Amino acid sequence: MTTLALALWNDEAGFIVSAELVLIATIAVLAMVVGLSEVANALNQELEDVASAFGSVNQSFRYQGLCGHGGHSGGTCFEDR
Template sequence: MFNALLKDEAGFIVSAELVLIATLLVIGLIVGLSSIQHAVVAELNDVGDAIGSLNQSYWYTGFSKSKDFGGGFAAYTRGSAFQDETDDCDNDQCDIACDVPVNEGPKRN
């Protein structure tokens, strides 16, 4: 069995060309994943803008029933209102993007 293994010519030989091709594939994969990351961040920014542009204001009036005899109210409910204000990052005021690389500063003791 060991002699058959030594005489076997089928196999994979790592050569400089294969190392170069593998390196280029890995670099291309990293660039592709970075592009996907930027696209996903941009789409999530759009979703956040869509949610932020919803107007959540509401109001409703109260109801009342006057007493038939003696004046006053037999029953009533109060109304309510809420006015939606613009938040800090509504309507794309805060842009989500990757910053440029920054060099490290000197070490502090």
């Protein structure tokens, strides 16, 4: 068991490959962080646009009275400011 552990400890055949993989993984993680940050900013901006659209909906209405067949209905109105 000791000889196997010593052989694995002294084996450097895959050192360059693992170092390259660590570098590639680091770059990939940094790219994902930047990309997700931009996605979060874009989503926040879109939700602000939706909130602005809901806030600018005009809810004013005007209803004229009706009269016919013996029934009458008074009109009403509401002005949204």
